[in-house]
Amino acid sequence: MPQHVRPSLSLAAPEPPPPPVTGPPPLPRRIVFLARRDLGNPAAGGSELLVDRIADGLTTHGHQVTLLCGGPVAPEHPAPLAQGAAPLRGYRVVSAGGDAGHFLRAPRELARRVGPCDLLVEVCNGMPYLAPLWHRGPTLCLVNHVHTDLWGMRYPGPAARLGRRLEHWALAGTHRRNLMVAVSGSTASALRGLGVDAGRIRLVHNGVEEPAALVPEAPEPLFLAMGRLVEYKRIDLLLRLWERVRPVTGGRLVIVGDGPERERLTALAGPGVTFTGHVSEQRKHQLLCSAWLLLHPSLVEGWGLVVMEAAARRTPSVGFDIPGLRDSVEDGVTGLLARGDSAFAAHWCALTLSGHRRHALGLAAERRAARFRWSDTVRSFRAVAAEAVLPTLPRR
Structure with missing residues (x-):
């Protein structure tokens, strides 16, 4: 079978750094992400990368961002970075404890080590934090996918049923007054299926880095x-x-x-x-x-x-x-x-x-x-974050 050579792409000139932030601070100024893992965790995946790219992007627009999560955490990105990425994080990372225990410690650690915030973003990937029950400020819920079918794969019958009910209650119940960010139309559809009001769901797609010059396809399959x-x-x-x-x-x-x-x-x-x-x-x-x-x-x-x-x-x-x-x-x-x-x-x-x-x-x-870039992801998320702190957000 003939080798197909992909033509190399010349590297585009790097984008100029964003201009210094001037004028009044953006709203919400202080944003805290509450998530299970940091990007430096060996078990990190797409959800952690998404939070990292959004958090890092928000800091370039003048927001003060903290990630509160389960340990371990790392001060720098855990692997060599893609072309054009910053070598150090622009946001703070705080560990609230171990992979399971931090769910219980998160409220105390938020008050003790992070402090007040203008917006709390609960990243709900299966096991929820139930943040609206203990956090009194504006809260936004970020959902990658609903875990309905996964509970039965990972846990025995009674635990799986409990997990499904807890996730359902968290998404459709405790967050019933908050906006929800879905990463795809499929996730938005799953949320509607749980009873989440469609008017409270906002789509924010993942981005992708523009790659370096392409190399040829392998000569053999x-x-x-x-x-x-x-x-x-x-x-x-x-x-x-x-x-x-x-x-x-x-x-x-x-x-x-x-x-x-x-x-x-x-x-x-x-x-x-x-x-x-x-x-x-x-x-x-x-x-x-x-x-x-x-x-x-x-x-x-x-x-x-x-x-x-x-x-x-x-x-x-x-x-x-x-x-x-x-x-x-x-x-x-x-x-x-x-x-x-x-x-x-x-x-x-x-x-x-x-x-x-x-x-x-x-x-x-x-x-x-080429239509999906992290800069677009950050821009979309900023718009939702600003909307989430408006006092006119409809209540149900």
């Missing part, structure tokens, strides 16, 4: 899966499908990331599979460019940040037709979505054997990714 190795990402399913696909396509399957499932998945892997663990940003960029396809067999996603990172590098994705991926993958245009295991394998084989179609999808993916 290279397939990439990337993310935290947890149950709902379904890498075990991908490994089973690989045994059906490999005799047709040949090549290699590279799985980037780490997590509690790694040992079990490594034992399941057949020939041609490589687990890399965590990689540097430079290596990540090289793999995303070189890959023929990004494979994303996840059960549920809020958006699928890695899909857009691959798209920015002309690499199309194959995933399942699920909430979140319906937003980040434009089916038949920037990638293919499957409605079953056999269809996933068929899409995988078809795009491998048809370089023309694969490259057409990759070019369309790159064009679409």
Whole structure:
């Protein structure tokens, strides 16, 4: 099969730094994010990256931002940074304790170590903080995805039912007077399904960094899966499908990331599979460019940040037709979505054997990714934050 060489992109001139902040401070001035993890946590993923990019962007506009989270935390970004990113955080990070205990300690640590704020942003990823019950100031709720189907995968029956009810009550009950930020149309739809008033939901999409110069596609088939190795990402399913696909396509399957499932998945892997663990940003960029396809067999996603990172590098994705991926993958245009295991394998084989179609999808993916930048994410979030502190916010 002929090698397809992706033309290199010349690096654009770096954007000038934002002008010094003058005049009255922006409203809300002091913003606190309440989240489970910091970007420096080994278990960090797309939600942590989103909060980091928003928080860092807010500081350039004159806001004072603090992240209150469960430990561990790191003062600097945990990996080499993408082109143009600042080497140090512009915001403060405070650990409220361990991964589980900090949920109980958060109210006390907010009062004791962080102090008053103009806006508290509760990042609700499954287990809620129930901030409106103990915080009296303006509160905003940020939701990546609703965990309804995931509780049963991670916990036994009674605990799963309790988790679903608690999440439902937190989103539709305790936050009933607050605005809610959803990262995709699918997440917004799930919130409406829980009973959240559509008039209180605001969309703020994830962004993506503009990549450095692209490198050529690998001469032999290279397939990439990337993310935290947890149950709902379904890498075990991908490994089973690989045994059906490999005799047709040949090549290699590279799985980037780490997590509690790694040992079990490594034992399941057949020939041609490589687990890399965590990689540097430079290596990540090289793999995303070189890959023929990004494979994303996840059960549920809020958006699928890695899909857009691959798209920015002309690499199309194959995933399942699920909430979140319906937003980040434009089916038949920037990638293919499957409605079953056999269809996933068929899409995988078809795009491998048809370089023309694969490259057409990759070019369309790159064009679409150019519409999603972190500067736009920060701008949208600032507008919602300003709205959230208005005294005229409708109450129900």
